[in-house]
Structure formats: structure tokens, C-alpha cells
Amino acid sequence: MLRSLASKCAACVLLAAGPAHTAPVVASPSTPAAASTVIVPYADRPEVQQWAHDMAKRQHLEPTWVMSQLAQARFQPKVAKFIMPAPSGTAKNWTNYRARFIDATRIRQGVQWWNAQQDWLTQAETRWGVPASVIVAIVGVETIYGRQTGTFRILDALTTLGFDFPSGRSDRRMFFRDELAAYLQWCHREGRDPTGVLGSYAGAIGLPQFMPSSILKYAVDFNGDGHIDLMQQPADVIGSVAHYLAQFGWQPNMPTHYTVRPPTDAQQLAELMGPDIQPTFTVAQMQARGALVDQEGQHHAGPLAFVSLQNGNDAPLYLAATQNFYTITRYNWSAYYAMAVIELARELRQARAMAAAPQQRPRTPDR
Numbered sequence: 061m062l063r064s065l066a067s068k069c070a071a072c073v074l075l076a077a078g079p080a081h082t083a084p085v086v087a088s089p090s091t092p093a094a095a096s097t098v099i100v101p102y103a104d105r106p107e108v109q110q111w112a113h114d115m116a117k118r119q120h121l122e123p124t125w126v127m128s129q130l131a132q133a134r135f136q137p138k139v140a141k142f143i144m145p146a147p148s149g150t151a152k153n154w155t156n157y158r159a160r161f162i163d164a165t166r167i168r169q170g171v172q173w174w175n176a177q178q179d180w181l182t183q184a185e186t187r188w189g190v191p192a193s194v195i196v197a198i199v200g201v202e203t204i205y206g207r208q209t210g211t212f213r214i215l216d217a218l219t220t221l222g223f224d225f226p227s228g229r230s231d232r233r234m235f236f237r238d239e240l241a242a243y244l245q246w247c248h249r250e251g252r253d254p255t256g257v258l259g260s261y262a263g264a265i266g267l268p269q270f271m272p273s274s275i276l277k278y279a280v281d282f283n284g285d286g287h288i289d290l291m292q293q294p295a296d297v298i299g300s301v302a303h304y305l306a307q308f309g310w311q312p313n314m315p316t317h318y319t320v321r322p323p324t325d326a327q328q329l330a331e332l333m334g335p336d337i338q339p340t341f342t343v344a345q346m347q348a349r350g351a352l353v354d355q356e357g358q359h360h361a362g363p364l365a366f367v368s369l370q371n372g373n374d375a376p377l378y379l380a381a382t383q384n385f386y387t388i389t390r391y392n393w394s395a396y397y398a399m400a401v402i403e404l405a406r407e408l409r410q411a412r413a414m415a416a417a418p419q420q421r422p423r424t425p426d427r
Contacts, residue, residue: 102219103131111223115241121248129244129254133219139212140226142261154369154377154396161400162407166200170408171415173205173294180282180295184302189312193405195301198391200408201401202269209267209291210260218243218263218272239263242272250287257291266290267297270304278304308390311362311383316402318357320366320380323350332366337395339363339386346380353380367395 102108112130116123174181174196181192203209221236243263247254259265263272268290270279279288282299289296323329328349332341341364343353351366357380365386369377379385381395388398 099135101131102133102135102223103127105223108223111237115237115244119241119245121244125248126244129215129247130219132215132255134213134216135224136212136216136220136261139217139220139261140224143221143229144226145229151372152370152396153372154399155371155374157396158400158403161201162403166204166404167407167411169205169207170196170200170404171411173199174408174412177294177298180298184282184298187299188302188306188310190302190305190310191405193409194305194388194401195298196408197401197405198301198388199267199297200404201397203267206267206291209258209269210264211258212261213255214243214257214259214263214265214272215254217259217261221263236263239272242276246272246275267294268301268304270300274304275300278307304391305387308387309383310387314362314382314384315356315360316385316388316398317367317379317381318360318364319354320346320357320378321352322366322368322378325350333368335365337365337367337381337386337389337393337398339365339381339383341366343380351378351380369395369399 108130109127112126113123115121116126174192177196178192181195184190184195185192199205218236218240222233222240223237225231225233225236240263243257244254246252247257257265260269264270265272265275266289270290275288275290279290279296279300280303281288281296283293283295285293287293288300290300323332328351332346332349332351335341339362341349343358343360343364346353346364346366353360353364357364360380360382362383365381367379367381367385369379371377377399379395379399381398385395385398385402388401389395391397391401
């Protein structure tokens with residue numbers, strides 16, 4: 061789900077690398093610049109050539125192969141458009157956000173996908189401690205189990221963002237150049253044609269929407285066939301999501317959050333919200349600042365984050381979020397995203413339980 065560059069999957073680190081710029085153009089010699097412009101091919105640009113040479117040396121790739129791939133990359137205006145942030149001033153609304161991802165389609169297809177992949181999900185949960193419901197929910201939120209994996213050539217998307225990142229927001233060219241390098245390395249290792257892989261406008265790939273660097277670091281060949289395939293092999297998808305969450309600190313059998321009543325004092329509330337989604341406070345420290353954690357949360361031993369999910373003009377939803385909540389946000393750096401995954405996981409568990417329960421037949425009247 062490339063709503064945010066998570067990470068994996070796809071969490072974009074903001075790296076400053078000088079001023080951003082638009083796609084370079086040169087005027088046609090026969091017409092004024094304003095009337096006709098031609099985009100300079102990436103392979104003809106000195107900065108691309110230098111980057112390709114340096115990257116090939118670092119990754120032990122053949123420079124001519126790298127350049128031959130970049131020669132096929134095309135600037136994509138839609139990629140540059142879609143990467144821009146939403147207009148400022150839009151109020152966040154958890155209820156509306158939830159409705160986008162917790163729907164009948166995702167629940168129905170999620171139960172079907174869970175049932176079809178039960179063995180792999182059980183193996184992943186046993187190995188890494190990540191519940192099957194959370195793995196299934198992430199794949200559902202990201203791509204509806206493969207229905208929406210993206211239609212952009214990854215080569216085009218990453219080259220566009222790596223060398224022609226649009227102005228108007230924090231410059232991420234260096235981040236995307238690193239992802240382009242990881243992508244070419246992965247394609248070379250797997251014997252894939254770099255021009256043939258489709259994904260999101262930000263370069264995320266497959267059912268779990270992993271960025272290329274996350275594929276190299278966290279994706280696993282869970283079915284043991286010698287390849288990592290996040291597009292066609294559910295086993296690799298399941299193992300990779302579980303491994304990713306485990307690497308970022310998932311704790312087996314730990315709840316993701318507890319309910320909490322916020323303090324009435326504005327200063328205390330500001331102190332609790334200061335660290336954002338980073339677990340920081342013990343239960344005692346949270347309650348010393350006027351927040352009342354629910355009864356189950358009273359026994360939590362680790363640090364908690366005080367999370368507020370805004371609801372437009374209605375009252376926010378407040379949570380005391382654990383390490384596992386924070387771990388889900390490493391997939392997508394958003395408390396709203398994490399809660400959507402948690403809520404979908406709960407709905408999936410309930411739907412499967414209802415489907416498995418014996419159906420009670422109406423009692424036949426005595427005759």
C-alpha cells in the first residue's frame with residue numbers, strides 16, 4: 061500500500077541532497093523552447109552515467125548491463141505527481157480511514173486467502189511468532205490479496221523519483237536512487253528483466269508491497285524453491301511479512317494496545333503525545349500524567365505510547381500502544397495504518413470463527 065512509503069516496505073527516509081528539480085528538457089533546434097521540448101534520455105545524462113558507474117562498482121555489477129537497463133527507463137509524469145503530499149488542511153478522520161480498509165470485500169477475500177494458505181501461515185506463526193491474522197490483514201490492506209499491486213514499471217518509477225524528484229516537498233532523490241540500486245541488484249540476482257516488473261508509483265512490489273531494499277534485507281524464500289517471489293508465491297509473501305515484523309521487534313502474545321482515558325490537563329496531554337508512536341512511558345508514568353489505562357493494561361510490563369487517532373469534529377480515539385503496535389508502524393509509519401491492520405485482523409478472526417461454528421438449525425416442533 062503505497063499510501064506511504066513504508067517499508068519495508070516502503071518507509072521513506074528523508075534524505076536531503078540539494079534542491080529538487082523537474083525533468084530536464086532541451087529545446088528543439090527548430091522551434092522556440094516554449095513551443096517544443098524534448099526530455100533528455102536517462103542514459104544520456106551525465107549524472108545518471110556517473111551514478112550507474114559508481115553503483116555498478118559497489119554492487120559488483122557489470123556497468124554496461126546497468127546502463128543498458130537505465131537506457132530503457134522512461135520519465136513518468138504521473139509518478140512525480142502522485143508522490144506529492146495531500147493538500148494541507150485536510151482534517152484526519154479515523155472513522156473514514158477505517159472504512160477504506162475494513163470492508164466486506166477484504167474480509168471475505170481475507171478469509172478465503174487465510175483458508176487457502178493455512179499451512180504456510182501456521183508455519184510462519186510458529187517460526188516468527190506473528191499471528192496469522194496480522195499477516196493476512198497486512199496483505200489485505202496493502203493489495204487486497206494481489207488485486208491492486210500497481211501498474212507502473214518499477215524501473216520507470218524509481219528512475220523518475222531518483223533523478224527527477226519533484227520540487228515542493230522534502231527531496232528524496234537519494235533514497236530512491238538507493239532503491240533503484242537495490243532493485244537492479246535484486247533483478248540481476250533473480251534473473252528478472254528489470255523492465256518487466258510492475259508495482260506502485262513509489263516502487264513497491266508484490267502482494268506485500270515491499271520496497272526493493274526491503275526485499276534484499278527481509279524477504280525470504282519460504283517455500284524453498286530457490287527464488288523469492290512476492291508476486292506469485294503466497295508462501296514467500298507470508299514468510300517475508302512475518303520475518304519483517306519479527307526483525308522490527310514483534311513480541312509473541314503481546315497485545316497491540318489498550319484503551320486509555322486521556323488527561324484533562326492540556327500540559328499533561330501534550331507531554332504524553334510528545335513522543336508520538338514511540339513507546340516511551342510505563343503504565344505508572346502514563347497515569348502520573350493523568351491518563352487512565354484500562355484494567356488489562358494495568359499489568360503491562362513494557363513501555364507504552366500515548367496515541368491519538370483524530371475523528372474530524374468528533375472526539376479522538378485514544379490508545380496506549382505497545383511495542384507490537386509500533387512494530388506495525390515500521391511497515392507504514394502511521395498510527396492510522398497500524399490500527400486499520402489491527403482492526404482488519406480482528407474482523408478476519410471473527411469471520412473465520414463464525415464460518416467454522418456449527419450452524420444451529422431451527423428446532424422442529426413436537427408433533
